[in-house]
């Protein structure tokens with residue numbers, strides 16, 4: 001993977017920046033704030049089931065997984081979390097992230113073996129899969145929630161395609177929710193085309209709107 005730098009965002013939480021792509025892993029207004037608003041409040045908190053299966057495109061720093069774990073514990077849920085990632089962070093990179101300095105859980109999320117589902121505790125099971133998003137073979141009707149956190153469509157247009165979104169749609173259960181941070185027209189059109197009911201909702205600070213899509 002290309003050279004990556006640690007950065008501190010405006011809410012004080014760390015993120016990663018890739019100079020060659022001019023892309024951040026999170027909003028520079030606040031990584032934690034963004035994760036909480038988009039993935040936790042706008043998707044996870046909308047699903048009322050006790051047991052929830054989540055697929056994340058772009059495990060990256062593990063921040064969304066950590067916030068999801070915290071939510072599961074606080075709300076007495078059982079979550080099965082699948083994180084796809086082609087370019088895992090190295091130990092020196094994830095050790096420098098300041099999400100939860102005392103958290104053995106955060107380090108465990110990174111150090112767990114890939115390709116095997118591991119039990120963190122009764123609230124959270126994690127399977128990290130090192131793979132290109134386009135090669136992940138889906139299980140039909142399996143996921144309740146998809147966190148789509150790839151780099152932006154203008155940076156990685158090959159990851160925002162009809163074929164990929166068709167697969168995602170097929171992998172989700174009816175009532176499932178797909179969430180992503182962009183409201184680009186091309187993304188919303190693709191989501192509609194593959195069958196989702198698409199809505200624009202309020203975004204976190206620095207981003208007026210985000211996209212949420214439902215499989216009916």
Ligand SMILES: C[S@@+](CC[C@H](N)C(=O)[O-])C[C@H]1O[C@@H](n2cnc3c(N)ncnc32)[C@H](O)[C@@H]1O
Nearest residue numbers: 025058059060061063064086087132133149151
């Ligand atoms: C916006 S960042 C994800 C941020 C992450 N959710 C977090 O909380 O840190 C996009 C992620 O997609 C990964 N990625 C980029 N291209 C990929 C590909 N073709 N297949 C799988 N992962 C890819 C990057 O390595 C990066 O971790």
